[in-house]
Amino acid sequence: MNVVAKLVAQRIALGLLLLLAASVLIFVGTNILPGDVAQAILGQSATPQALANLRAELGLNQPAYIRYFEWLGGVLHGDLGHSLTNGQDIATAIAGRLANTLFLASVAAVIAVPLAVTLGLIAVRYRDRWPDKLISAVTLTSVSLPEFLLGYIVIYFLAVQLRIAPSVATIYPGMSLFQKLHAVILPALVLVLVVQGQMMRMTRAAVLNLMQSAYIETAELKGLRPFLIIARHAFPNAISPIVNVVMINLAYLVVGIVVTEVVFTYPGMGQYLVDHVAKRDIPVVQASALIFAAVYIGLNMLADVISILTNPRLRHPK
Template sequence: MTRLQKLILSRLALGILTLFVVSALMFVGIELLPGDLAQQILGQSATPDTLRAFRAELGLDQPPHTRYLDWLSGVVQGDFGQSLASGRKVSDLLGTRLANTMFLAAYAAVIAVPVAVTLGLLAALWRNSIFDRAANIGALSAISMPEFFVAYLLIMLFSIKFGWFPTLARLDTATGLGDALYVTFLPALTLIMVVIAHMMRMTRAAIINVLASPYIEMARLKGVPRWRVVLKHALPNALAPIINVIALNLAYLIVGVVVVEVVFSYPGLGQLLVDAVASRDFPVVQAVGLFFAGTYILLNVAADILSILSNPRLRHGR
């Protein structure tokens, strides 16, 4: 078995264990929430007999560990169960919401990744210049502001003051691609401003670190143009940290959109998760949480593999 295969198997095994721990922690957290789901659904006028019968119908009369193990065995078989609040299959609830979240994440990633890498390369190429300092100030400003603050600033500027974009990002099955890009521009721009700063700074730091190497100095002494030194000699050897930070930010674009989706009332997994927590609908919370955790783990495994493939010394184990 090769080193790469061992890495993949070990990461996948660790990921499965992490998913199990995450699901258990989420279940315990939901159980500790105040309130009663049956009481919330039936209202305060429900009689004790009615509540007891309804809890039995939902399976809430069983011990917590029994309900958790039953749900976990269903997940292994591909069945996430039924929503306690609506009675619908969880997989049906996740379908459209998952597509909306992936669309928003892809929208932001297509813009953020090339722009961030380009800005990082230019900042490293023109180190300590006015452009470098301005880019760093902008990046630090974006990192320092939380997502909801950035979102409200964009709403105030582009929706309320200029009226260019809607304040709410509402989508349905009849929305075309052009309308979807227009409606989701502000939430996508919020995500772009947050993740682009991390990727740009890491790209700049990785390139500058490689530029201090002896072989880079030799290339400069030979008269190789600076842009050629950065693109052909420094960038390939700085790919590993750049790939890692891109993977982490792509994971954020998928699993960290909860606040952005709530601010813009975007019908994605983040909004679904908030609604499910409020109603103590633990099968939905468990399913969304497992998807977020699985996405984060898979992207980290992919980053590890790509980092090894981009570095011959790691690829050949020497």
């Protein structure tokens, strides 16, 4: 096995171990919460016998490690359990919500990634001049503001004052792609403002780090235009750290989307999770948290693999 294949296999194995550890933390965390699940479902007027019967039905009388392995075995077979509040199959209920979240995250990513990389290259081209300072100031401001505040600002100006898009981002089956895009334009804009700053600054820093290299000086001596040197010679060699930060922010778009979905009442995974946390629906919370963890770990693992594959020192060890 060559060096690249070995490193990729190690990253994948590490990702699976992290996901297993995350499943343990999620199960333990949801089971040490104060209160009684059976009491929360049946209410304060429930009789002791009814509470005992429900605990037996839910398996709450079994030791925690047995319940964990039963839950993990069900997850490995695609069975996420049933909701305690309405009895629905969790996997079926989550499928549509997850698709909505991925759609919103994809729209934001399609805008944020090219925009951040382009702004980063422009900042490098006009280093320490007014375009660089303006881009840095705007992106730093957008990153510093909390998501919920950005959301309410966007709603006030673009939905209430200018009426460009609806303040409630509702999508449902049967809508056309254009209708869906129009519905999610405001939450997508908030997500773009939140994540593009870090990607832009990493692009700028990674490219600037290479601008003093010998091959860059050679390209300058050949008379190539500055932006062509940056885009054709510096940027490809800075791709590894940029890919890492892009993947981390893409993971954030999926995992950290909860606040944005709540602000815009978007029917995604975040809203679904918040609704069932309030109802103390433990199986739904466990399943949602595990999916978020899998997405986050998976995208970070993909970033590591891409960094390995794009590293010429590993691909050509001699």
